[in-house]
Amino acid sequence: MRIGILTGGGDCPGLNAAIRAIVRTCLDGHGSSVVGFHDGWRGLLENSWREMASGSRVDRILSRGGTILGTARVNPDRLTAGLDTIHQNLADNGIDALIPIGGEGTLTAAKWLSDEGVPVVGVPKTIDNDIGGTDYTFGFDTAVSIATDAIDRLHTTAESHRRVMLVEVMGRHAGWIALDAGMATGAHFIAVPERPFDIEEICALISSRFERGDKHVIGVIAEGSAPAAGTMDLRDGGVDEYGHELFTGVAAQMATQIERRTGAEVRTTVLGYVQRGGTPTPFDRILATRLGARAAEAVHRGEFGQMVALRGTEIAMVPLSEAVRELRRVPPARYDEAAAFFG
Incomplete structure (x- = not known):
């Protein structure tokens, strides 16, 4: 297989760890190739990409903050208008499946592309921890x-x-x-x-x-x-x-x-x-690695239209529709726990 990856939305500690896990799992575990699109959805629209290689170079990014692929915000209307371009760029590069790594906006776009027939497996990231369907997001x-x-x-x-x-x-x-x-x-x-x-x-x-x-x-x-x-x-x-x-x-x-x-x-x-x-914590490095590896495995199993998620201590698959249905917000009981110590 030939897998495309991108990092969308704001940068986040752990993105490089997820990239490393996807690349190593695809190349070393399955013999598949990986294409990294530059600057999020913009790179997919403009056909700007790089071939991803395994080995020491990708290993060294595990503890590095930011994203080596770059990221950018793209107006949703531009994505809607660029559907034919996206399909063409994926076909021209022989991309069999896409792994977008991002927050609410990126995963919403991933679901939309999935609904349009693009084979997609999402990876959630956001420092706000507000993505539905997962207990925690890295960052x-x-x-x-x-x-x-x-x-x-x-x-x-x-x-x-x-x-x-x-x-x-x-x-x-x-x-x-x-x-x-x-x-x-x-x-x-x-x-x-x-x-x-x-x-x-x-x-x-x-x-x-x-x-x-x-x-x-x-x-x-x-x-x-x-x-x-x-x-x-x-x-x-x-x-x-x-x-x-x-x-x-x-x-x-x-x-x-x-x-x-x-x-x-x-x-x-x-x-x-x-x-x-800056540098992600050990927890975020490990979580990003586990999510990235599971996303790569899911692509090779054909588990499309879904997102990898942390449920308890296990990595699970949830439909993208569940992930973007509503934000994961602080429930009243959790706030009241903290409020007991105010003053």
Whole structure:
């Protein structure tokens, strides 16, 4: 067989480990060849690719962050309009099956191509951990580890200056990074997209801590968090060319409100892209390797129209339709577990 692979959407720790596993499993395990398309779906549309080889060169990428194939966001309308081009490029290169590695957008495109007759097996990745059908995605553990280290460091400086520290982390529609990093570091409150926050309740918590003699407050805020209706105005950033909501810095806007309402000194730290850069954790390297290897095996078994997934401790196959049906979001019970330690 001749297998095509691509990495779509944002970069993510563990992508190279998945690429390595796919290449080695296909070449060494089945004698198949592998083509890597450059810059995600753009490479497939523009027929830009490289032949992937096994050996020491691909082995050395296991611990490397980012993606050696590159990635880019492509407007869904361009994919729709380019279906004939995609079919032609796959045929011209003798591609028997495609393994796209990506998040919600990439897997949605994978399902659409699968519905159009392209043999596809998806591999889920996102630091937000919000893909349905799988318990974890690689990249998430690295992001939580980076956020945890940063918040641990902020505790000491916040206490030294008697400050409120707000740490904004990634999480557009799901608050898993904020939840886990906040719990791991003993944050005094956590805001997630799934639970609208009340700024008055947050201010009351902060005032109560200082009144009883505590010296600092740490709040962990997912970038997609929003206030409960009527409690605080949040600037509208509109949407980008791909239809994604543009956020306007919820933590900074919260900081202004907290200072005005409590008189406390507030500082904001936005972790941003540092959360998804650099070396993946051992957990993410192993998970990406297991998912990549299973995807390569699935292609050779003809298990198309599906996505590899972690279920418990085992790698399973789930339909792409299940993976993209809805986002995996923080359930109320998980948030309440963390909230028991607020204040």
